Amino acid sequence: MPFDRFVEGVKAEGRRRGLSQATLDAAFAAVQPNQRVIDLDRRQAEGGLQWEDYRDRIMVSPTRVQNGRRNYAENAALLQRIEARFRVSPRVIVAIWGVETNFGGNTGGFRIVEALSTLAWEGRRASYFRNELFAALKILQEGHVRNDRMLGSWAGAMGQPQFMPSNFDRFAVDFDGDGRRDIWDDKADALASIANYFQRNGWRDGEPWxxxxxxxxxxxxxxxxxxxxxxxxxxxxxxxxxxxxxxxxxxxxxxxxxxxxxxxxxxxxHHNLRVIRRYNSPVNYGLAVGLLSDRVG
Incomplete structure (x- = not known):
């Protein structure tokens, strides 16, 4: 199917779902198939790094530990408020923040609507990405983020916590009470959303990982x-x-x-390691987040 016909079909379904024409027109303005997204999707097989290299050079590197300690200290008051509400360890929140986006410094430069449209049109896992596309359009309709700021990874993970749009709908929170759940530019919302994800997935307060x-x-x-x-x-x-x-x-x-x-x-x-792995399932990811959380606070 030609891409423009695919987009028209998405817009028609969006209108049936209650999305406004203005939202749809703004979201799809200048959207084209993104070949870089297709290439990355086709060669995303997990790399062959040894655990020790993955642990020491990437996930729990001295630089990441140092930056984690600095961010933990700089955001201590915010993290205490988040912990009081969600009963989730601030150390694991900071560890997730660090491994997902380098403490908000690398949230991805792909336009989410374009990336998800490409993946939904291209065919592999089309149904999954089509559902994520509609979840992203709903976020725009509700005004949580401007279209030009809805950026993320090639696969559609967004903002400082790298939530997929459907997870945004379930877990993102408006912690600062400004009426928007902004996980892109609002640190309070981003970190509290991570905490909410862990609480809702069974984190046990006070238990080690x-x-x-x-x-x-x-x-x-x-x-x-x-x-x-x-x-x-x-x-x-x-x-x-x-x-x-x-x-x-x-x-x-x-x-x-x-x-x-x-x-x-x-x-x-322990049980809390299983909860960490609900955020991202590979065992090495879960272990690395746990080790980093031990060292940042």
Whole structure:
């Protein structure tokens, strides 16, 4: 189907969904198929970085840790207010903010309507991206952001938390009470929206996410049971120790977590690690966010 015919079909469906003609015309002004988006979508297979390189060079690099500590300190009062409302650790909020957009410094330069239109028209996962496109148009209709500021990643993730439009609809909040949920330019809304996402996905206040451990002699990663959850005292009894060789701290039940493409590092993960992975599912992502959260506050 020609792209212009696709756009006309989207506009017709948008009108049936209650979107105004003015919103639709402004959203699709100068929108064209974006070949860069298509190219990125077709070669998005997950990279082959070893866990240790991913951890130390990218996600938990000294620069990111330093910037995380600075942003944690500079926004302490705001983070305290957010924690009081949502009961989510401000350290994990800052860690997500850091890994997703470098603390708001890199939110993506793709026009969201153009990127989503391209992906919905191009065919692969067309239904998913079409639904996200209508969610984005609804955001514009409601006036949360100007069309020229609705920027994000090639795949449609938006603003400082990198929410997909459908997640914006469910989780974005107007924390400062100005009538708009602005996750692009309003730091309070952006960070509170991350907190709301975690609260709504089952974050347990005051519980740790997990820790790196030294397994007992004879432990083999291949075939290890990564599903069974046990009390921490049971893991201690089985010979697991902290990486410093001390007995494990008390805490909620935990299960073994093994990084992908790792060289032997072993973790015990609690419930809150599963919540982190609901934000972005790869196990290495969840572990890196947890490690960064330990170091920023």
């Amino acid at each position: 997990g820790l790196a451990v030294t397994p007992p002699p004879g432990f083999a990663s291949a075939g290890a049971d990564t599903e069974t959850r046990r009390p921490m005292r049971d893991w201690t009894r089985m010979g697991f120790r902290t990486e410093a060789g001390r007995p494990l701290p008390d805490g909620p039940e935990a299960h073994i977590v093994l990084p992908n493409r790792g060289n032997g590092q072993v973790f015990l993960g």
